[in-house]
Structures are given as structure tokens and as C-alpha cells.
Amino acid sequence: MNKPKVCVLLAAGINRDYDAVYAFEKAGAHVERVHVNTLASCEKTLKEYQILMFPGGFSFGDDIASGKILANKLKYKLLEQIIEFISDGKLIFGVCNGFQVMVKLGLLPGFDGDYRSQLTTLTFNDSGKFEDRWVYLKVNTNSDCIFTKGIDDFLYVPVCHGEGKFFIEEKEVLDRIISNNQVVIQYCDGEGNFAGYPFNPNGSVNNIAGVSDETGRVFGMMPHPEDFIRITHHPRWTRGDLPEKGSGLKFFLNAVEYARENILSD
Template structure:
């Protein structure tokens, strides 16, 4: 079985081609589909196994990053997305895609509720766009299928609104207790740390979360930006594997679909 991946595109999404390529390298049939084609029903979400919401600046980040995209999906495709999740399929949101997912309520998905917003992503504490590489540590108790076999990973971030915040302390407690927290920003020694290691000021240094099933996953760092050793900032000075570490996230998704057709 060759998994089929829908890479959402249109209206300012600009990491769609890199995301498409990553899934293709991982062994999937990967296709870029414009949001309008889904809304107009000329293409069907149900024909795919994985939905990917790539990074970019959808709708120019008007109102707030990902907010307009979130509303476009929620109020035009909400039922289809819910069915997609209910049938055991996968959703991945990266950067702007993650922003849209939390703002439409897809994450954290407490008790199977994929419509209520409990968290958000807002302006970086630095007050500016952050473009840097970060160290990330994986929560080994998480059910996230995308990070299977990954203990730590080094990836780039590039965002102006990546600060993860919660509605209240009860939400943070539920995130911790339910192992929804998947990735956290760390310093080079593997410890929670402040800026610049945590590039945005996220509570608990949270960089990525998943739902209770581990099949719906959103992250601020860009795994599609580290597909090959030459993407790494130290590739001319360090001995690195030919394949970039970000590819494992895509390979995990493809392998999961193959094992759970």
C-alpha cells in the first residue's frame, strides 16, 4: 500500500512543495491540493490517508497567524475533518498549519473534542520574527506516532507568533497529565532553558502537541526544512548522516499508514 497524502496549499501557504517532497521521499503518494478545491468539492479529503497543513503565512497572517485559515477550514470542512479523524487517519500541522489547528480547536482535542479552542500561539516574547535552529526533546510518554523512535531532534524555527499559551492552569495540567506535550525546546545540554533556546517564550517550552490518539499532531519547528545533510547549518564542518533528521517524522507517518490500512 502506498499512503496518499494531501498537502494543503493556497492563500499564502508557502512550505507546501518542501512538505510534498518530504512525504514523497518517505514513500507516499503526495499531492498538493488547493483549499478552494476542497471547499468546492472538486477534490475529496476522504480520498487521502494523511492531511498535512504546511507552514507559511496564510492570508498574510491577518487578524492572527492561522486564524483566517482556521475559520475557512472549520466552517467549510469541519465535518469532513472530523470524519477524517474518526476513521483513524493522520493530520500534521507545521508552523502556520499548527497555528491554524489550535485556532480551529483540533488540538489538543481533549476527550475527542476537536472544535473547542483551549490553547493558542501568539507573538514571540522577543517582539520579532525568529529564524534559528533549536534543540528539541521528545516526551517519551507521548502517544504521538510522528515522533516514534525520536529522543531529541535539531530543527529550524521561523515564525513571529510561536509562543504557545494556554487558556488557564487547568488546561496546562491536562496537557501534562495526558502526555499531549510532544516536543519541548531545550538548550544544548538537554535542559529546559530561556531565550534563545526557547525562541518564543512558550509556556513549559512547548514546541509541539498531539491529541489523545497521537494521530493529530502540530509543531512549530520545520522538519521539512531538514531533509538532507546540506540543510544543516554545520554541514560543511560536521560529519552528518546523508538524510536529515526531520525526515523521520514523515517516515513515521507513512509507516503507520502502511501498518494500519
């Protein structure tokens, strides 16, 4: 069986690349860590891959704003490749700093196929501090997002960020994201109810933790599903009945299955 190829993008300050590699390999993909300069020089191209992963970390030290410098570098060096990648029906996934990069590059929300315009941002947590703990998430089962298919319950995964507040200045943009079911996951309490801090760790509008584009193939989120792949990743794994696999693995299994059935088979 052919394995989908995943490009895990590297840049200065990225530090969650091996976590992403592990998750995708567990899901059955062939994974390569590729530096942004390697793609910019055309030593490698995105045409070789079916999935592009923007991993977490602190790209370029979060200078100016989290993800902004890497987003600018991609805008002037690789944006045409990325847009072609999307047009070819392929998948893009961004986590934490990767989500910040995608938003500031303009890949999300991607209204009407516009992947160049920044309409939202991720900014400093309302708490004024770095939030590093596990949170509950509720999945929008009406979303077209490929990555969350079959996840019909709420999740428990870690967050690890200082600038995770999803913010939208224009109400029309928020209304459209909601009406399009592009809000894929939201912060909630342990009963699945939307609540404020500490359940919403950053003050995100409408408790938004992750959004997709209109196709459901381009998706970003602040929490880290790659940190809950094995059951031993769970902070209470010795204290109760838990499933054999971490709930974060499903995001990666969905991506690999989709790529195998819908991209490699073409």
C-alpha cells in the same frame, strides 16, 4: 507496495507546501497539493487520502492573527470532513502556520474527541521579533504521538515565525495536556536541558514546541522538520560527522509507515 496518499493543503499565503511534498515523497508517499477551495467545492474530498498536511507559510497574510482566517474558513467549510477523517483513524500533521491553524480551529488538544473547541493559542514571540534560526528540541518518549516514534534523542531543526508562543490561559488545560503526555516536543539547550531565551525562541509556556491530540494521530509543531531532510540542509554539514539523513525525515517516515500498516491494510 501501495503508497499512502497525502493531501498537502493550499491556501492564499501558504509557501511551504513544496517542502512538505518533498519530505513526504522522500518518505515514500504519493503527495498531492490540494487547494482548500477544491475541497470546499467537493471537487476532491479528504476520503481520498490517508494523511492531511497543514504546511507552513503566512495563510491570508496572517491578518487578524496567524492562521485565524484559514481556521475560520475550514471551520465553516470543511470541519465535518476533517472530523470524519480523524474518526477514520487517519493522520493530520501541521507545521508552523499549519500548527497555528490547527490550534485555532480546535483540533488540538482535542480532549475527549472534541475537535471544535479552541483551548490554546499561538501568539507573538516574547522577543517582539521574527525568529528565524535553528533550535534544539527534546522529544517526550512517553508520548503516544505517531510522528515521533523512535526519536529518542533531542533534535536540531529550524524555526521561522513571529507568532510561535504557545499560550494557555487556563491552568487546568495545561495540567491535562502535560498529564496526558500530549506535550510531544519542547525547546531545550544543546545539552537537552530546558532553558529560556534564546533556546526557547518565543516564550512558550513550559517550552512547548509541539502537541498532539489524545490519540497521537493529530500533531502540530512550530519548528520545521521538513527543512532538515537531507544532510546538506544542516548549517554545519561540511564541518563534522552527521548522519546520512536529516533528523526531520523521521517524522514523515513514521507517518507513512503508520498509514501503510494501519490504514491501507484495513
